[in-house]
Structures are given as C-alpha cells and as structure tokens.
Amino acid sequence: MASSRNLQAKTCQVPDTTVVEGDCLDILSEQRAHFADLVYIDPPFFTQKHHKLKTKDRSRTFSFSDLWDSHEEYARFFFDRLQVCWQVMRPTASLYFHCDRNAVHIVRMILDEVFGNENFRSEIIWTYRRWSNSRRGLLPAHQNILCYTKSSDFTFNTIYTEYSPSTNIDQILQQRERDADGKSVYKRDSHGQPIANGSKRGVPLGDVWDIPYLNPKARERVGYPTQKPILLLERIISLSSNPCDLVLDPFCGSGTTLVAAKMLGRKYMGIDTSRDACELAQSRLDNPIKSESNLLQSGRESYRNADEEILRFLHEISFAPVQRNRGIDAILDREIDGKPILVRIQRQSETVYECATKLLKASNGKDAGALFVIKTHDENTLGFFDAIPSNVTVFDSTSYSIGEAIKQLNIHEPLAGR
Numbered sequence: 001m002a003s004s005r006n007l008q009a010k011t012c013q014v015p016d017t018t019v020v021e022g023d024c025l026d027i028l029s030e031q032r033a034h035f036a037d038l039v040y041i042d043p044p045f046f047t048q049k050h051h052k053l054k055t056k057d058r059s060r061t062f063s064f065s066d067l068w069d070s071h072e073e074y075a076r077f078f079f080d081r082l083q084v085c086w087q088v089m090r091p092t093a094s095l096y097f098h099c100d101r102n103a104v105h106i107v108r109m110i111l112d113e114v115f116g117n118e119n120f121r122s123e124i125i126w127t128y129r130r131w132s133n134s135r136r137g138l139l140p141a142h143q144n145i146l147c148y149t150k151s152s153d154f155t156f157n158t159i160y161t162e163y164s165p166s167t168n169i170d171q172i173l174q175q176r177e178r179d180a181d182g183k184s185v186y187k188r189d190s191h192g193q194p195i196a197n198g199s200k201r202g203v204p205l206g207d208v209w210d211i212p213y214l215n216p217k218a219r220e221r222v223g224y225p226t227q228k229p230i231l232l233l234e235r236i237i238s239l240s241s242n243p244c245d246l247v248l249d250p251f252c253g254s255g256t257t258l259v260a261a262k263m264l265g266r267k268y269m270g271i272d273t274s275r276d277a278c279e280l281a282q283s284r285l286d287n288p289i290k291s292e293s294n295l296l297q298s299g300r301e302s303y304r305n306a307d308e309e310i311l312r313f314l315h316e317i318s319f320a321p322v323q324r325n326r327g328i329d330a331i332l333d334r335e336i337d338g339k340p341i342l343v344r345i346q347r348q349s350e351t352v353y354e355c356a357t358k359l360l361k362a363s364n365g366k367d368a369g370a371l372f373v374i375k376t377h378d379e380n381t382l383g384f385f386d387a388i389p390s391n392v393t394v395f396d397s398t399s400y401s402i403g404e405a406i407k408q409l410n411i412h413e414p415l416a417g418r
C-alpha cells in the first residue's frame, strides 16, 4: 500500500514535495511521464548483507536488505526500475546511480541499455579516508556514481574549484601565444603590455570527489544504514538542476537527497519500501540538520601539524610522523612486544622533564610499548633525570646514537602484511 504526504515548498510554491512508501517500480508506473529534472539512485549495492543500524540514542533500529540470489536477479530488478525512471525524466534530465565495486560493472551495462552509451556522461569517484586494518589487500576507499542524461541537451551548471597552490596564477590571467620558435610566451598589445585573459573562476570540478564520510558523531547522522552526506547530494543537485526543478529519489532511505533538495530550493519526491525510512525522511525534512565539514572548510593540509624541522632529529631511524597530536611527534616503525614506540623531541622552550610529561600525558590510552624522549640541548638544571617518569627513556641526540640504542633494546620490526 502506498501512502503519501504533501508539503508546501517555501521557495517554489508548488506542492510537489512528497515522500511515498512503496516499491518505486509501482509508484513510478502510476506517475505522469516527464516530471523529474534529476534522479538520484542510492540503492542496495549487492553487498549480500542485511544492513542494520541503531540510532545514536539506541532507541530505534533501521534496516534494509541487500541479499540477492544472483547477479541476474540484481540486473533484472534494476532494468525494470530504470526503465520507469527513464519514462518520468524530462528530456533535459540527468540520472545519477550510486554504486560500488560490487556491482558497478552490472549497473553500467544496464544503464547503457536503458539510456544508450552515447548518453553516458561521467563516472564520479567519491573518495574518503577510512581507518581499518581488518583485511588483507587494498582498503576500499571510494564509491562510484554513474551519470547518464536522457538526451544530449541536458541541464548542467559548471562548478568551479580553487586553483591548486602550485598553479601560476599569472599565466592564467594573461593570454599566451607561440613565438616564432614555437615557444609559449605572453601575448602583448601594440604597447608591449601583456593582454588579460578575461576573468577566471577557478578549475572546473573534476570527477574525483574527496568528500568526508559522515563521522559517527556528526549531528547530521540519523542512524540510517549507509546514510550519505548532504554535502555529496548538494553537489549533484547543484550540478544538474536549477531552483524549482523536481529531484526524484526512488530509493530515498533516510531522505538525504530530499533534505538537500529542500535546502537548495528544489521540489522533491522520495520513495522507499520501508515505512520507517519514509517516516524518518519526513522528520528530517521537518527539521533539516546539516553538519559542516571542518575538513573541507579548512582543508586537509590544515590538519598537518607535525613539526618537520624537529623530526630531523630522527634521521637515523624509520618512523611515521604524527599529525594532530601536540604531545607525540612520531611513532617508530619498530615495536616492542607488538606495541608501538611513541617519540617526542624536546623543544628549545621546554625542559626534558616537561617534554617527558607531555609525552606521557599524550600516550594515555594508547597502550604504548615504550616512550622515547629525544633530548636536543643541555639544561643548567642538575639532576633533571630524577624527575623523569620511569617508563620514559631519554636519549641524548647530541652524544648518543638513537639507532644504536634501538639495536640494543629488544625492538622488532612489525610482521609484514598487517
């Protein structure tokens, strides 16, 4: 049974803002043709799992099934549903299909069949950082979003991104030409002045998108399994639709697409077989929350605070610099009894005791095998070693080889392949 609720959109004044419970095949078959300007599909990915997640307060559990008998069953399921999507799309509409390495090869073939290979526009790689040691092999750190349009005449708004720090802005702002030897030189007017190249807005957005995955504590997270970030959907909606256009999500889950569409002044229609998902989507629409990404605002580089100068004291040994921790400078590549060795190098402004105390404090909860302080200068304080915590070893970088000391201690290289 299908149920729906219409909301008045503030910006468009058109009541096409709907969340509908049901199979998108049935619901879309009942709709008039050519009403959607943009379709985003984030369906089950052929993970062969039943996805289940609790809300942050653990009061509710949301789930959906991603279990299939075969690739053929999966392909048939999407062939039927993509055909009805095609029917409801306007001639200028685009469709974005979100998938991953489990089924991207199958989805690509079906999309080619429904839309025609000539209407394939892009394969977007959504990449994000993850921490996991659990498997042998490369850590999956991307998903695929395939973009097709209904025709060659489609809505597209170029998004410009910043030039990279190494770009020579001078060269971009001034016109260039080839001289008699074929060398690229600045083009000059009759007075010898360089000619401007018109205004530049940056580099057009590419097809690899580095957008952080929602962290478990993000305010935006509602506890729906595989919930996508609003930021990702905002980008797709901005690229391929205009204000008041209708955005359709036939597998809407917790309603991320609908929330992003609402925030950008688009109309929307969401469909999901799960009543729980529809109710959740509706409640998110009633009270939209988006987490700002500090990572995107300040850039990944801003998180790098390892002091490259000070790390030169470790030139004899292999180590990994530690970012985002003001007490630990490095983790050695070797370990003691399977536990890491944490290192701090004494700063000019601190005593060995202060250095050791900072390291000890920062190591709390890290189950370190050893704590090493590298002393970089002499102090006038007599007997400073007395106060050093017993589990911290102090090396004098000026008189003692750290590499030699490491050889004498019972320190091993970690096992390969972990």
Ligand SMILES: C[S@@+](CC[C@H](N)C(=O)[O-])C[C@H]1O[C@@H](n2cnc3c(N)ncnc32)[C@H](O)[C@@H]1O
Residues within 6 Å of the ligand: 022, 023, 024, 025, 042, 043, 044, 063, 064, 065, 224, 225, 226, 227, 228, 229, 250, 251, 252, 253, 254, 255, 256, 257, 271, 272, 273, 274, 277
């Ligand atoms: C990956 S989730 C969508 C997550 C969503 N993008 C979000 O950010 O919360 C896939 C959704 O597809 C729904 N679904 C599965 N089969 C469906 C069908 N035939 N019609 C409509 N929805 C379906 C599931 O209930 C599930 O909520």
